[in-house]
Amino acid sequence: MTAATSVLVLVEHAAGEPDELSLQALALARSYAAAAGGELAAVLIGAPGAAAAAALGAHGVTSAYVAEHDALDDPDGFAPDAWAASVAELIERLAPAAVLAAGSERGNEVLARLGARLEQPMAANCVEAAAANGAGALVTRIRWGGSLLEEATLDGTPVLLTVAPHAVPAQALDAAPQTLPETFTPALDAEDQRVAVVERVAARTGGVSLTDASVVVSGGRGVGSTEGFAAIEELAALLGGAVGCSRAVTMAGWRPHSDQVGQTGTKIAPELYIPCGISGATQHMAGCKGAKRLLAINPDAEAPILASADYAVIGDLHTVVPAINAAIRKARET
Ligand SMILES: Cc1cc2nc3c(=O)[nH]c(=O)nc-3n(C[C@H](O)[C@H](O)[C@H](O)COP(=O)(O)OP(=O)(O)OC[C@H]3O[C@@H](n4cnc5c(N)ncnc54)[C@H](O)[C@@H]3O)c2cc1C
Numbered sequence: 001m002t003a004a005t006s007v008l009v010l011v012e013h014a015a016g017e018p019d020e021l022s023l024q025a026l027a028l029a030r031s032y033a034a035a036a037g038g039e040l041a042a043v044l045i046g047a048p049g050a051a052a053a054a055a056l057g058a059h060g061v062t063s064a065y066v067a068e069h070d071a072l073d074d075p076d077g078f079a080p081d082a083w084a085a086s087v088a089e090l091i092e093r094l095a096p097a098a099v100l101a102a103g104s105e106r107g108n109e110v111l112a113r114l115g116a117r118l119e120q121p122m123a124a125n126c127v128e129a130a131a132a133n134g135a136g137a138l139v140t141r142i143r144w145g146g147s148l149l150e151e152a153t154l155d156g157t158p159v160l161l162t163v164a165p166h167a168v169p170a171q172a173l174d175a176a177p178q179t180l181p182e183t184f185t186p187a188l189d190a191e192d193q194r195v196a197v198v199e200r201v202a203a204r205t206g207g208v209s210l211t212d213a214s215v216v217v218s219g220g221r222g223v224g225s226t227e228g229f230a231a232i233e234e235l236a237a238l239l240g241g242a243v244g245c246s247r248a249v250t251m252a253g254w255r256p257h258s259d260q261v262g263q264t265g266t267k268i269a270p271e272l273y274i275p276c277g278i279s280g281a282t283q284h285m286a287g288c289k290g291a292k293r294l295l296a297i298n299p300d301a302e303a304p305i306l307a308s309a310d311y312a313v314i315g316d317l318h319t320v321v322p323a324i325n326a327a328i329r330k331a332r333e334t
Pocket residue numbers: 219220221222223245246247248249260261262263264265276277278279280281282283284287297298299300303315316317318
């Protein structure tokens with residue numbers, strides 16, 4: 001259909017489940033669609049998306065569309081232009097007033113490419129959005145690494161925006177109708193498949209990803225070297241968490257970029273964040289604002305990170321972290 005579709009959401013998925021950040025995007029999209037008096041539709045890329053689509057009724061989705069194509073069906077693959085082309089094809093058919101995606105790396109990239117295709121502006125990192133009178137939308141979005149909120153009018157038909165991670169909670173409805181997905185095969189050409197993931201290298205996180213970990217232990221310039229991360233890795237392992245780091249560390253080549261927390265790294269929201277030897281630059285804090293508790297380890301009592309800390313150990317991480325590790329090991333022996 002469908003003239004009544006007012007909002008279309010790109011829903012990412014893995015192992016037959018919709019991604020949590022996409023469910024958050026659906027929560028914002030639901031209120032946008034309700035205020036506009038239209039329906040909420042979802043598009044999932046790749047045949048495995050059909051299983052994840054079934055659960056979307058609980059998040060207000062009335063129609064789900066699964067793009068199936070050889071170039072899209074590998075769950076480990078990602079061809080951003082092919083994703084954007086698939087969504088563009090659906091936009092032509094449904095004529096939604098707005099298209100939303102999670103503010104994930106994929107969501108931002110696909111919507112930016114969609115904007116280029118449609119010659120429409122795209123706003124990333126929105127925390128609120130509502131249809132404006134007439135055309136476009138009024139949005140509030142996070143700017144400057146989280147140091148300010150910008151209120152803006154976003155032009156364009158359709159409105160294109162991504163939802164900042166962890167800004168809007170996902171909300172399932174009590175009554176959860178099943179969504180029966182409709183599949184379609186987008187017309188993709190070689191150009192659409194020019195940019196694609198060709199290999200995946202598993203992150204060294206012992207199985208817990210930075211975004212999912214309930215505890216993240218990060219190291220900064222104060223760690224001093226690649227080898228200096230051994231005690232931080234041990235602490236993360238003891239707490240069942242993941243290792244993160246600051247940009248000073250990735251710039252020095254001590255850790256891969258996939259470990260970086262911050263504005264240009266991963267945004268995390270663990271129960272406990274333990275930055276060791278990190279000063280607390282705005283760009284770093286932009287990535288860990290969602291942490292429920294923060295324990296800073298730093299010898300400088302004036303370090304900016306202490307302003308955001310719930311707990312602090314003023315000391316040398318090379319002494320403090322091994323001491324914490326030893327205490328945890330000892331407590332577990334008894
Ligand atoms: C556009 C842009 C984007 C950026 N994006 C990011 C980003 O995504 N993530 C990010 O992290 N940064 C980012 N940055 C860089 C950011 O501005 C800071 O330069 C960086 O976060 C600093 O890293 P740091 O805290 O590890 O190092 P520093 O600022 O040098 O701080 C080192 C800290 O270690 C402490 N220390 C020293 N020795 C010890 C010890 N033995 N034990 C314990 N503590 C010790 C010091 O007291 C100090 O507080 C970005 C910058 C720009 C311009």
